[in-house]
Amino acid sequence: MILAAPLPMQPRGWQQAWRDSVRDPRELLALLGLEAEAGAVPEAALAAFALRVPRAFIGRMRHGDRHDPLLRQVLPLDDELRTVPGFGLDAVGDGAARVARGVIHKYEGRALLVATGSCAINCRYCFRRHFPYAEETAASGGWAAAVDAIAADPSVSEVILSGGDPLALATHKLAEVTDRLRAVPHVRRLRIHTRLPVVLPERVDDALLAWLSALPWPVAVVVHANHGNEFDANVDAAMAALRGAGATLLNQAVLLAGVNDSVDALATLCERGFDAGVLPYYLHQLDRVAGTAHFEVDDARARALHAALVARLPGYLVPRLVREVAGDASKRAL
Incomplete structure (x- = not known):
């Protein structure tokens, strides 16, 4: 396997690595030796949902391979512009489950905070690519409305930080919400859903680890990798550091056509x-959000792949x- 030019982690801040992310598809394709493909990138798809990819993630892509599974997750395609019946703007019922600004309460005992709309990488299959982040961000107003909603509901024992990506926030901003949550006696667990330790492992720095280590609750960090090639030595080091700070690490993946829809790919992941x-x-089976239908794997094939796994x-x-179905009391097992 020939990868793109090595892009080792440098001793620099994660914010600088974020700023250095590639936003132009022509640059992305040039880094992979695929300049001839640049003309096929649809401007309308790019305008609807911008491209953003950290350089370290590009460094794990196969040079010269138009069908690389990591590239497929981030490259805009004409397929995104198709209108497909059954694919809408809010496939999982986030809007109906809103209980306060930035607070989504779908399942018993758990409340999710939409901490930010920012991500270090724009995944083309994103189920919140149409989410109204400007109006629905829990961090607005210093988290007060979000934490007040949780404090008013003693059934909530677990708080989930999501987004966007919560680790896109500076560590002192994360500390603001956890400092407020310390005063809520019925909160027993914290969960963080994040892709940053995979796509931008520099984010796992000393300040983040110190914050995690000092939290008063058990913490689960749910990372998001869809293919085994997303892991490298720098990601391994970030995961080891998170474990060292006391976090339990889990992975959630999305079954994606052309990315991981084979037994070999899933087993390797x-x-x-x-x-x-x-x-x-x-x-996860794909959330049926507008612009993502080309990633869908039908249920019969999904079940066959899972049985083989x-x-x-x-x-x-x-x-x-599983599949998330709006209105269900939990994820629906398939």
Whole structure:
């Protein structure tokens, strides 16, 4: 396998690595030796949902391979412009589950805070690519409305930081919400859903680790990798550091056509993640958001792939195959 030019982690701040991300598809394709493909990138898809990819993530892509599974996750395609019945703007019912600004309460005992709309990488299959972040960000107003809503509901024992990506926020901003949550006696657990330790491992710095280590609750960090090639030595080091700070690490993936829709790819993802100390958690069927239909794998094939995974791997390495259905009391097992 020939990768793009090595892009090793440098001793610099994660904010600078973020600023250095590639935003022009022509530059992205040139870095991969695919300049001839630049004319096929649709401007309308790019205008609807911008491209953003950290250079370290590009460094894990295969040079010269138009069908590289990491590239497919980020490159705008004409397929995004198709109108497909059944694919809408809010596929998982976030709007109906809103209980306060930036607070989504779908499942018993758990409340999700939309901490920010920012991400270090724009994944083309993103289920919140149409989410109204400007009006629905929990960090607005110093988190007061979000934490007040949680404090008023004693059934909530677990708070989930999501987004966007919560680790896109500066660590002192994260500390603001956890400092407020310390005063809520019924909160027993904190969960953080983030892609940054995978796509921008520089984010796992000393300040973040000190914050995690000082939290008063058990913490689960749910990372998001869809392919084994997303792991490298720098990601491994970030995962080890998170574990050292006391976090339990889980991975959730999305089943994506052309990315990981084979038994070999899924098995490698589960095993490679576990090598890095991350336990497989969920394998999601695609959320049917407008612009993502070309990633969909039908349910019959999804079940067949999962059954083959069960036959191949020990049970603790097999994620649950699920779909999120608006209005359901939990993720729906398939």
